[in-house]
Amino acid sequence: xxxxxxxxxxxxxxxxxxxxxxxxxxxxxxxxxxxxxxxxxxxxxxxxxxxxxxxxxxxxxxxxxxxxxxxxxxxxxxxxxxxxxxxxxxxxxxxxxxxxxxxxxxxxxxxxxxxxxxxxxxxxxxxxxxxxxxxxxxxxxxxxxxxxxxxxxxxxxxxxxxxxxxxxxxxxxxxxxxxxxxxxxxxxxxxxxxxxxxxxxxxxxxxxxxxxxxxxxxxxxxxxxxxxxxxxxxxxxxxxxxxxxxxxxxxxxxxxxxxxxxxxxxxxxxxxxxxxxxxxxxxxxxxxxxxxx
Numbered sequence: 001x002x003x004x005x006x007x008x009x010x011x012x013x014x015x016x017x018x019x020x021x022x023x024x025x026x027x028x029x030x031x032x033x034x035x036x037x038x039x040x041x042x043x044x045x046x047x048x049x050x051x052x053x054x055x056x057x058x059x060x061x062x063x064x065x066x067x068x069x070x071x072x073x074x075x076x077x078x079x080x081x082x083x084x085x086x087x088x089x090x091x092x093x094x095x096x097x098x099x100x101x102x103x104x105x106x107x108x109x110x111x112x113x114x115x116x117x118x119x120x121x122x123x124x125x126x127x128x129x130x131x132x133x134x135x136x137x138x139x140x141x142x143x144x145x146x147x148x149x150x151x152x153x154x155x156x157x158x159x160x161x162x163x164x165x166x167x168x169x170x171x172x173x174x175x176x177x178x179x180x181x182x183x184x185x186x187x188x189x190x191x192x193x194x195x196x197x198x199x200x201x202x203x204x205x206x207x208x209x210x211x212x213x214x215x216x217x218x219x220x221x222x223x224x225x226x227x228x229x230x231x232x233x234x235x236x237x238x239x240x241x242x243x244x245x246x247x248x249x250x251x252x253x254x255x256x257x258x259x260x261x262x263x264x265x266x267x268x269x270x271x272x273x274x275x276x277x278x279x280x281x282x283x284x285x286x287x288x289x290x291x292x293x
């Protein structure tokens with residue numbers, strides 16, 4: 001949903017979700033012309049709505065953890081899809097992570113670097129073990145990965161609190177900043193071998209998107225938080241850059257996309273590079289940076 005969502009929901013003008021969005025953002029358009037007087041359309045678009053997704057399952061339905069070897073196998077499978085099976089695999093988005101005893105040099109990290117070398121941009125969550133330093137997890141600790149921190153955006157956060165409490169305007173009181181804030185649990189750098197991580201921050205707090213529970217409740221929406229929510233926002237931005245580059249800058253590489261994402265990021269005052277990387281994601285700025293480079 002965050003990468004490639006392309007849908008909408010109808011809500012009545014009295015619905016708390018509509019009222020919250022109308023308070024803090026552009027009011028959703030009316031649906032009376034579609035035969036639904038009193039209702040409004042809330043669009044639910046991902047960063048790259050036209051992207052094609054290939055899902056490679058690594059976790060069991062129970063939500064239990066898995067060995068690192070399964071993630072490695074999945075990355076290798078994505079590589080084989082591109083190199084051997086002819087699929088146009090451009091980005092690997094991994095909202096996952098685990099411990100590493102050798103930042104940048106363990107097997108998972110080196111496989112990520114190999115994926116980058118064959119033209120696949122890898123975007124990975126920094127992890128939710130902050131605010132202590134040196135808590136970025138693998139594969140986010142890979143040298144070539146675009147590692148993503150989680151920020152709270154004023155609109156998302158205020159909309160959630162209004163909706164949660166059913167009280168219009170309370171979001172202003174509970175989130176007073178008008179600029180995004182790096183959340184406490186977002187993992188911090190540097191890596192244990194002294195490299196700068198994370199690379200960029202994106203909205204990862206109270207993100208409304210698709211939420212699958214089971215076969216009975218398979219088309220739900222929910223608010224969720226974590227670097228796992230911030231990661232696909234960056235993955236979608238990279239997908240947009242890649243699509244543009246394939247048409248206009250065919251020599252561009254995953255490292256070019258990574259640098260463009262970093263060069264286009266907006267610095268958040270009050271935080272350091274080990275909190276936010278290069279700053280807060282701005283896809284438009286990233287495109288301009290890619291064109292300049």
